[in-house]
Amino acid sequence: MPFYAWRDVVRDLEPNPSLPAGMSRQSILGERAMLCMHEAFPNLKCSPHQHEAEQFSIVLKGRMRFVIGSEERVLGPGEVAHIPSGVAHSIESLEEYVQVLDVFAPLRPDILSRLEEIGRPQASM
Numbered sequence: 001m002p003f004y005a006w007r008d009v010v011r012d013l014e015p016n017p018s019l020p021a022g023m024s025r026q027s028i029l030g031e032r033a034m035l036c037m038h039e040a041f042p043n044l045k046c047s048p049h050q051h052e053a054e055q056f057s058i059v060l061k062g063r064m065r066f067v068i069g070s071e072e073r074v075l076g077p078g079e080v081a082h083i084p085s086g087v088a089h090s091i092e093s094l095e096e097y098v099q100v101l102d103v104f105a106p107l108r109p110d111i112l113s114r115l116e117e118i119g120r121p122q123a124s125m
Contacts, residue, residue, distance in 0.1 A: 011026050020044065022040060027111060038098075039098070040093040043092075044093040048090040054105055068089045074094070
């Protein structure tokens with residue numbers, strides 16, 4: 001399906017190994033990459049983790065602290081973090097609601113498993 005509308009994409013709200021409490025995720029899958037719209041409540045902290053997928057995080061709303069390897073920065077709307085494959089990273093949403101669009105390549109098996117678990121259908125326009 002070549003067209004999607006976020007309003008039609010199922011939102012995962014339940015904490016699970018790939019989604020911390022206080023965060024939601026909507027996912028759109030391609031053949032070799034995935035988009036994930038993440039929303040986080042204020043003061044959310046995500047423990048350091050790493051995955052095979054390279055990641056780009058585009059902050060759309062709010063401010064979020066990113067720690068990538070040994071570097072730390074607070075990003076706001078219009079700013080992008082790049083997380084190379086296999087690099088440990090963590091996030092913190094500070095004192096405001098945050099919306100971040102994440103791009104992962106290749107597809108993350110842990111998120112794919114979760115989508116199968118919740119029986120999420122692909123949405124299109």
